[in-house]
Amino acid sequence: MKVYLDNSATSWPKPPAVLDAMSTYINEYGASPGRSGHGFAVRAAREVFETRELIASLFNVESSERVIFSANATHAINIALKGLLKKGDHVIITHMEHNSVRRPLKYLKSIGLIDVTIADCCEKGYVDIDKLTSCFRENTKLVVTIHGSNVSGAVMPIDRIGQICKAKGVLYMVDAAQTAGFIPIDMQNDSIDILVFTGHKKLYGPPGIGGLCIRNGIHIDTLIHGGTGSRSELDVHPDFYPDRLEAGTPNTLGILGLKAGIQYIIAKGIDSIRERLGQQTAFLINALKGIDEITLYGPGTSENRLPLVSMNVKKISPSQLALTLDSEYGIMTRAGLHCSPLAHQTLSTLPQGTVRFSLGCFTTDKEIDYTINALKRIITS
Amino acid sequence: MNYIILIFQSTHRTLLAEKVLLGHGIKFDIIPTPKEITSDCGMAIRINPSLTNKGMVISILNDSKIDFNLYEKWMQ
Numbered sequence: 001m002k003v004y005l006d007n008s009a010t011s012w013p014k015p016p017a018v019l020d021a022m023s024t025y026i027n028e029y030g031a032s033p034g035r036s037g038h039g040f041a042v043r044a045a046r047e048v049f050e051t052r053e054l055i056a057s058l059f060n061v062e063s064s065e066r067v068i069f070s071a072n073a074t075h076a077i078n079i080a081l082k083g084l085l086k087k088g089d090h091v092i093i094t095h096m097e098h099n100s101v102r103r104p105l106k107y108l109k110s111i112g113l114i115d116v117t118i119a120d121c122c123e124k125g126y127v128d129i130d131k132l133t134s135c136f137r138e139n140t141k142l143v144v145t146i147h148g149s150n151v152s153g154a155v156m157p158i159d160r161i162g163q164i165c166k167a168k169g170v171l172y173m174v175d176a177a178q179t180a181g182f183i184p185i186d187m188q189n190d191s192i193d194i195l196v197f198t199g200h201k202k203l204y205g206p207p208g209i210g211g212l213c214i215r216n217g218i219h220i221d222t223l224i225h226g227g228t229g230s231r232s233e234l235d236v237h238p239d240f241y242p243d244r245l246e247a248g249t250p251n252t253l254g255i256l257g258l259k260a261g262i263q264y265i266i267a268k269g270i271d272s273i274r275e276r277l278g279q280q281t282a283f284l285i286n287a288l289k290g291i292d293e294i295t296l297y298g299p300g301t302s303e304n305r306l307p308l309v310s311m312n313v314k315k316i317s318p319s320q321l322a323l324t325l326d327s328e329y330g331i332m333t334r335a336g337l338h339c340s341p342l343a344h345q346t347l348s349t350l351p352q353g354t355v356r357f358s359l360g361c362f363t364t365d366k367e368i369d370y371t372i373n374a375l376k377r378i379i380t381s
Numbered sequence: 382m383n384y385i386i387l388i389f390q391s392t393h394r395t396l397l398a399e400k401v402l403l404g405h406g407i408k409f410d411i412i413p414t415p416k417e418i419t420s421d422c423g424m425a426i427r428i429n430p431s432l433t434n435k436g437m438v439i440s441i442l443n444d445s446k447i448d449f450n451l452y453e454k455w456m457q
């Protein structure tokens with residue numbers, strides 16, 4: 001039996017409609033959108049346009065032209081941070097951030113551009129709102145927080161943080177790599193200025209596509225200048241969106257796969273997906289809770305959390321446990337730091353990290369049962 | 382015939398205009414932007430003035446806050 005429980009790294013399998021949309025594009029009309037006016041190019045451009053509109057309605061983005069496509073969340077975060085921050089700016093992040101936020105900020109700090117403060121989190125992975133509030137300075141330009149933790153599964157109160165930032169006149173950027181498509185996000189109601197998503201996790205698109213949504217009135221300088229299909233006679237890059245941040249031929253293939261993935265979760269119902277995965281996650285947690293050798297991390301089952309379980313087994317290293325699960329039982333998990341050493345500092349799981357079991361909307365109850373039994377056998381053997 | 386050609390800032394805005402105009406039941410087609418006009422973006426909206434009222438199109442686009450440039454062009 002093969003059991004894929006690494007959906008927080010990337011979801012698998014994908015809905016069949018994702019591959020269908022991608023192969024239809026490649027086989028039937030694979031032209032470059034927005035570069036010409038012929039039939040294929042117009043059809044491709046319409047598909048890209050509709051995908052932006054779909055994403056804008058999913059996250060309640062004011063203008064769909066401010067939905068920008070990138071290669072992944074990491075790329076989108078870099079576009080935003082490096083295009084927004086100027087010398088002397090101060091940025092606040094939390095102790096649960098992924099390296100995709102931590103490292104670009106560390107780099108900008110190392111070249112003397114900005115200063116960064118990291119707000120503490122409790123051992124479950126929630127940011128301490130009072131501590132976060134005390135981090136603000138005169139020159140604070142931006143707060144960046146993860147929405148759902150890829151390590152503990154904790155979900156941050158983004159609406160509260162958004163309110164605080166709004167009251168202080170500071171920009172708020174949310175890393176929704178783990179939550180977009182799983183927990184409803186409303187950019188306008190939650191006072192989010194920049195929302196980063198990735199296509200290949202809970203939006204069920206292919207790898208290689210992600211993006212950012214930018215509130216009206218905020219301007220981000222582009223890292224990359226080049227062809228956009230617009231204003232071609234000028235030697236300066238256009239300043240309007242989305243062209244401003246999207247030079248070069250876009251990943252139409254990925255965009256179309258993403259569109260089909262989003263349509264899939266909408267048809268299935270984001271709330272019902274979350275409910276079902278919540279039940280499966282709770283079942284897994286409850287089954288493991290009673291086992292003495294197992295330490296579980298993150299919020300309890302009654303809390304709003306991601307469909308993942310981070311754990312350790314006494315006297316077995318995470319990498320050894322993951323290897324045994326895979327080689328003897330065909331259960332694929334992820335061991336280690338999950339690109340988030342800061343988060344493991346919060347959970348006190350450095351330097352080894354944890355083993356993470358992450359569920360997706362194709363995970364079956366049978367697979368969960370099988371996994372629980374496998375863990376019990378490994379522990380007693 | 383003398384057609385009306387509408388040019389928008391970006392492909393995105395052209396397609397947004399397409400969506401809005403279709404929603405109002407306006408008849409038009411999408412053509413490659415005629416070279417003599419401008420190269421703002423690769424595609425343009427073409428309207429046949431004998432089928433569609435120009436004033437109505439202008440007011441729909443203005444109501445939707447979609448900026449455009451309007452040209453008239455003789456085409457076969």
Ligand SMILES: Cc1ncc(COP(=O)(O)O)c(C=O)c1O
Pocket residue numbers: 008009072073074075098100146148149150175177178198199210339
């Ligand atoms: C919380 C979080 N942020 C950012 C990322 C980066 O996403 P991507 O690998 O698509 O760039 C990930 C996952 O890898 C993540 O879990």
